[in-house]
Amino acid sequence: MIRVLVVDDEALIRTGFEHILDAADGIEVVGAVSGGQALRTARETRPDVVLLDIRMPDVDGLTVLGDLRRLPEPPVVAMLTTFDMDEYVETALRSGAAGFLLKDTDPEELPLAVRSLASGGTVLSAKVTRTVVEGYLSAGAQEHPPDVLRRLSDRERDVLVLVAEGLSNADIATRLHLSTGTVKDHVSAILTKLEVSGRVQAALFAQRAGLLTRGSP
Structure with a gap:
């Protein structure tokens, strides 16, 4: 409930x-x-x-x-x-x-x-x-230079893209064949490394960084 x-x-x-x-x-x-x-x-x-x-x-x-x-x-x-x-x-x-x-x-x-x-x-x-x-993207364009992406592991980048597409932790877990707990850990690490306070900011960062393909939700 x-x-x-x-x-x-x-x-x-x-x-x-x-x-x-x-x-x-x-x-x-x-x-x-x-x-x-x-x-x-x-x-x-x-x-x-x-x-x-x-x-x-x-x-x-x-x-x-x-x-x-x-x-x-x-x-x-x-x-x-x-x-x-x-x-x-x-x-x-x-x-x-x-x-x-x-x-x-x-x-x-x-x-x-x-x-x-x-x-x-x-x-x-x-x-x-x-x-x-x-x-919002324009206002924050200088806050996260491209090299910030280097802080993320390949798996964290994968999770970030799916977060940006609006998937829940459970959906990401299914897509990447991970446990929900592991996805939560990845999301927490992503927010810390990108120095953002929430998933929306992380999603907008992904768009600024060009991680989303044209036509992504």
């Missing part, structure tokens, strides 16, 4: 997400709260996945993200926004968010996104524009 916490300042959004996710197999919403209650509720319920509004009047979503990431067993966090070019997206990704979703995400896609997040995948809304991604 995947335990999900929904954090949003709008009760209508919280209720809608809660109903959609509770109706999905294998998913349980353990809390649907405003930003000010997020950290305390996360400590009490220990969710696997948090869907967190990036803009809230009572507390900044990025501040909550940082607090959640510092928990002893931090949940996977995806940011929620009503904008496909929110100026805070880059900061959220750099702060360790596993992706972000628009609040008008198709109800059928929401459980799929949660399952992907829970299994170690990354989620970027289909409506995220190329401008957002290219802007």
